[in-house]
Amino acid sequence: MSNEIKADKTLDLKGLPCPMPVVKISKGIKEVEVGQVVEAVTTDPGSLTDFPAWARTNGHEIIDTVQGDKEITFYIKRIV
Amino acid sequence: MEELQKQIDELKAQMGAMDARIAGNKLSMIVFSGDLDKALAAFIIGTGAVAMGMEVVMFFTFWGIPILRAKNKKAKGKDPVSKMFGAMLPKGASNLKLSNMNMAGAGTAMMKSLMAKKNVASMDEMIEMAGELGVKIYVCEMSMDLMGFKPEEIIEYPDLTYCGVAKFLEEAINSKIQLFL
Numbered sequence: 505m506s507n508e509i510k511a512d513k514t515l516d517l518k519g520l521p522c523p524m525p526v527v528k529i530s531k532g533i534k535e536v537e538v539g540q541v542v543e544a545v546t547t548d549p550g551s552l553t554d555f556p557a558w559a560r561t562n563g564h565e566i567i568d569t570v571q572g573d574k575e576i577t578f579y580i581k582r583i584v
Numbered sequence: 585m586e587e588l589q590k591q592i593d594e595l596k597a598q599m600g601a602m603d604a605r606i607a608g609n610k611l612s613m614i615v616f617s618g619d620l621d622k623a624l625a626a627f628i629i630g631t632g633a634v635a636m637g638m639e640v641v642m643f644f645t646f647w648g649i650p651i652l653r654a655k656n657k658k659a660k661g662k663d664p665v666s667k668m669f670g671a672m673l674p675k676g677a678s679n680l681k682l683s684n685m686n687m688a689g690a691g692t693a694m695m696k697s698l699m700a701k702k703n704v705a706s707m708d709e710m711i712e713m714a715g716e717l718g719v720k721i722y723v724c725e726m727s728m729d730l731m732g733f734k735p736e737e738i739i740e741y742p743d744l745t746y747c748g749v750a751k752f753l754e755e756a757i758n759s760k761i762q763l764f765l
Contacts (some may be wrong), residue, residue: 520703521704522628522632522702523631523635524630526632526635526636527631527632527634527713527717529635530635530637556740557636558635561635561636561637562636
């Protein structure tokens with residue numbers, strides 16, 4: 505599934521702890537157009553709950569979450 | 585007809601007053617403590633709130649003010665008591681101590697090395713980031729005066745204003761979240 509998602513921008517957030525992942529994604533999402541997708545790769549386990557909370561609050565859509573051994577990859581569609 | 589217009593005008597005025605009372609998507613925070621752990625929490629919540637789409641205002645008062653002292657700036661013409669306050673309180677964000685387990689500085693040093701190892705932003709970096717994100721800082725004028733701090737020894741920050749309690753309350757009334765740290 506995730507392999508089929510085409511990201512318009514990739515954010516490498518590996519090694520960054522709270523609050524950096526949400527701070528960076530909130531900046532990064534503004535760098536794509538509405539309807540485009542940002543791929544964000546984190547290693548912060550907290551981002552598993554933080555990214556959905558951030559997306560709900562700001563009206564964006566997480567279209568897929570892929571959990572690897574250490575890395576978590578979010579595909580986020582800019583809605584507003 | 586005239587009566588109806590009058591009623592409409594009254595309703596409009598009431599709506600306007602109600603609008604002014606609806607809390608905005610804003611977080612206002614009082615930073616009262618000057619401890620490393622509490623200051624770090626304040627800036628993590630502040631920058632996180634910007635990421636969540638909120639406007640953020642931070643009010644620094646009492647022991648929170650030394651967080652904003654610039655490491656390499658000095659103010660002239662201080663009286664002895666102000667000088668004593670200056671010497672005894674942390675000189676800026678990089679000199680704060682833990683509220684717990686400080687152990688004559690050993691605990692704080694250990695925490696700082698852990699923070700660096702785990703990539704947690706330092707206090708100086710957090711303040712810089714807050715500035716970039718548009719977090720507004722207000723500084724309590726009365727505390728500054730009481731402790732003998734002067735504006736010329738405070739850090740360069742993009743949006744920093746000296747104020748009194750009324751400014752905080754105006755912001756707090758219009759905020760969804762208010763915190764005291």
